[in-house]
Amino acid sequence: MSKDKYQKQGDAIFAKLEKVNSELLSLTYGALVSQLLKDLEIVDEVNEQLEKMGHNIGTRLIEEFLAKSDISFCEDFEETVEVIAKVAFKMFLGITGTVTCINKESNIYSIIFFNNPLSDFVELPKSLSSLNYCSLLCGVVKGALKQIRITVSCYFVKDMLKGDDYYEMYIQLQDILKEEILNDEEQ
């Protein structure tokens, strides 16, 4: 089954990579979020800044992903999301997600995962209940897919920091940009 193939691929690639303690990532990301809260003060601006930073990270991450993994073509959007959940998540964060289809016509898929190294040790106080702590991850997915000309919208619907039992991220396909081949003679 193609699902197992991606899982095995993800595990194989992860085994070969140089690794660090996941708590270093958790602590660094936590310090970054605290610093942003101190600098920007408004929670919505922090959410926006995190997504922007995620977007920048995604633009560079996709190159590394394509270089280190053997992924060639995905038949449809579902397969793309499957690759993200099984291979990319594993390669970078060491976690695997499960993909479910929410709405086939509007192309909405969800990735469910239980561990998130970015939010280890974190508890959100009541005053910051509207902070989307993991919005960096959404930004990364958006930015990475944008580089391969797929526009998506990505947001968390279930967040363990806000009291839910697992993390659920919705990815909705919006547009696939076609390659434009400019004809020199037309100029």
Add this chain to the structure above:
Amino acid sequence: MENGIYSVEKELNKAKRDISLSAFSILFSEIVQYCLYKSKKGYRLEDALHEIGLRVGYKLSEYLYYKNKMKRSITILNILTFISKHVWKYLFQHSSDLLKSQDSIYEYMICDKNILLNKYITVPKDYGNINCASFAAGIVEGFLCSSEFQAEVTAHTIYENEQNQNTTILVKFYPEVIEREKNH
């Protein structure tokens, strides 16, 4: 949260997990970019990185003693050895060297030949002597200050030759700390 106590125990006793070095490096480079952006508003890049490191250091001073099942250090040498061995090993996977300065009784140095943070960073010549290990310096300062060993910690680059660059973290204790040590 109602199950607050339960979740603290669960978080503290989690199994060790690994992530890829590239994930951390890319996040760190984005943090450096953010600090660069802040430096346009008048903050120094190194100060901004240092401030973020401070926050990490504050948390580590409680957590790592628990994790290593050791008692807290109350002498300068003990705490600096703890930092250069256990803290470095926890964060950067190898231990560093601790040196005492010959010129001043207040100064100590932690030397790391190839610090993880700078692995994928090259500093352009017009930025001078900036070292992104200011993040690590911030971690050390946060650790020391929250353990009541007030100090100023900075990161410096030592050029051995064209290719090799070592990072030295300079720890300068406040006089009160040295005085307290003498009266021990």
